[in-house]
Amino acid sequence: QQQVKQSPQSLIVQKGGISIINCAYENTAFDYFPWYQQFPGKGPALLIAIRPDVSEKKEGRFTISFNKSAKQFSLHIMDSQPGDSATYFCAAQGAQKLVFGQGTRLTINP
Amino acid sequence: NAGVMQNPRHLVRRRGQEARLRCSPMKGHSHVYWYRQLPEEGLKFMVYLQKENIIDESGMPKERFSAEFPKEGPSILRIQQVVRGDSAAYFCASSPVLSITYEQYFGPGTRLTVT
Numbered sequence A: 001q002q003q004v005k006q007s008p009q010s011l012i013v014q015k016g017g018i019s020i021i022n023c024a025y026e027n028t029a030f031d032y033f034p035w036y037q038q039f040p041g042k043g044p045a046l047l048i049a050i051r052p053d054v055s056e057k058k059e060g061r062f063t064i065s066f067n068k069s070a071k072q073f074s075l076h077i078m079d080s081q082p083g084d085s086a087t088y089f090c091a092a093q094g095a096q097k098l099v100f101g102q103g104t105r106l107t108i109n110p
Numbered sequence B: 001n002a003g004v005m006q007n008p009r010h011l012v013r014r015r016g017q018e019a020r021l022r023c024s025p026m027k028g029h030s031h032v033y034w035y036r037q038l039p040e041e042g043l044k045f046m047v048y049l050q051k052e053n054i055i056d057e058s059g060m061p062k063e064r065f066s067a068e069f070p071k072e073g074p075s076i077l078r079i080q081q082v083v084r085g086d087s088a089a090y091f092c093a094s095s096p097v098l099s100i101t102y103e104q105y106f107g108p109g110t111r112l113t114v115t
Helices: none
Strands: A004-007 A010-014 A019-025 A033-038 A045-050 A054-060 A064-069 A073-079 A086-094 A099-102 A104-109 B005-007 B008-012 B019-024 B029-037 B043-050 B055-056 B065-068 B077-080 B088-094 B110-112
Touching: A004 A086, A010 A019, A019 A086, A019 A104, A033 A064, A045 A064, A045 A073, A073 A086, A073 B055, A086 B029, A099 B029, A099 B043, B005 B077, B008 B019, B019 B029, B029 B077, B043 B065, B043 B077, B077 B088
Parallel strands: A010 A104, B008 B110
Antiparallel strands: A004 A019, A019 A073, A033 A045, A033 A086, A054 A064, A064 A073, A086 A099, A086 A104, B005 B019, B019 B077, B029 B043, B029 B088, B043 B055, B065 B077, B088 B110
């Protein structure tokens, strides 16, 4: 019940395309859903986050879509750029600790 | 405005030795979290601390692992008698006192290799 399932494991997108990563959770007690971006050898960097009372949040090229009834949320990266190539983790927070998805390795081809 | 600081960045220990990892939270943050990341996997919660208090250690192995966050100085994650399976990246995160969502900001990590 504490798991967060993330898909796909890896994703290749052409420059300028839309990258979409999906996550699903079980525990309805989760109350905060952040996305992190991680480059090799670095720590995860907070990218964008959403609370369950909002269905969508947009910051620049990054958008989170949230479906509370389905217990699913997704990250959309518009106009994907080679610099977006990284590993992306979704997470769900409850009781002040984060439960992470398994990660998606995103490659943007120039 | 320094971020979360961790040291050392890389640590090599022989089996049976002790590993001591340090974390200094961002300025103004008094909540510290430790996570472990195995190769090609997501991060797994280990422990949540406030100054001089362990709030949640549900993710900590029962033996050999301990954590502290003293009144003065950095938070320490200690692993005694390390084994090969302890090889991983250990990340520290911090969050501010007054935050509705307790955003967690991560340090660069300590990569522990046990030989």
